[in-house]
Amino acid sequence: MLASLLIVFREVIEAGLILGIVLAATKGVVGRALWVGIGVVGGIVGACIVAAFAGEIEQLFQGSGQELFNATILTLAVVMLTWHNVWMAGHGRAMARELKGVGEAVLSGERTLTALAVVVGVAVLREGSEVVLFLYGIAAQPGTTTAAMLTGGVLGLGAGAAVSALMYYGLLAIPAHKLFKVTSGLITLLAAGMAAQAVLFLQQAGYFEVMTRTVWDTSWLLSQDSIVGRMLHTLVGYSDAPNGAQLAAYGATALVIFALMRWEHGRHHRHHGRRRAAVAAE
């Protein structure tokens, strides 16, 4: 029972952490429960479909279908996270500053909610398909341990949900005016880590095989297979032995998001400044 609990927990921890961050980042946005719910349900349905067609996906692209599929949906999540962060950099602060913008806030929140629903869906789908395959494997096995193993699996899901709740309430403990900064920082690192992971899947598929040499190895300090290592892997993209391409993807993604956020923020500042000057001149 403990074995299956740990396996399922390991798989759902990533989706749990991402869900917690997304919920914290959308605090106060009307309609977020609906969109996040759509993401979770869509992810579960997708996970079942992917699990059912695992063999067919695998056959695509000369036996690299699974890796290319993973790389694709990770890239999609990176784009969605980038979009959310950049959009919020332009509008988020203005929304918080101007009370008159409440109606505007509801509207704008909904825009990036669709992006975040996709991110949640992708996270649930990716790890969920492995949970489905694992639990199906247990259920299909005749034997007396089946019930205990399934119980362990369900408890593992519960533990994943608990991590999600901890992440969410932990972030909410941060003062409201700083929460935006913290969540956008977290989302930037989350996206960078996902980009590095996508590159790894491409390499595993036999493409983009450049800079494959390991740059450093910290597995003696913190193994990526440990629960803490795995959580850090999700949150900040921790890898105990990254290769050059992984590091390049990580750095480039973080830089691009940061630069776009600065640019968007500056653009809105200038725009607002001009408007104020025009009002003063009248």
Place this chain on the structure above:
Amino acid sequence: MTPPVSVHKSALSGLLALPLLLAPLLGGSARAETPILLKIKDHRFTPAEIHVKANQPSLIVMTNADATAEEFDSTSLKVEKVVPGNASGNIRIRPLAPGRYPFMGEYHSDTAQGVVIAE
């Protein structure tokens, strides 16, 4: 309000297809060397020890003779690969520095253990 949404949607499907379209351009996946055959049955790997040449890519073809899926998982090899029951899957190994690289079947890690030795 409507135009940005539709632009976003078409951009989204384009982005979805992009890595798949780019993939063939980035490099060939064809490898000249003969694949190494790995079998898992009763949740145990045979052979449990795989020898590869150091600093050269290699290809493992894993056959899952069990009825249920198994995930070939190795952090040190940087490989995660689900192989459905009664099916086989390709596992590409990057050029490795000499050393030992353990792997496991994640769904049955108590019995499904193995190691790649690069020399």
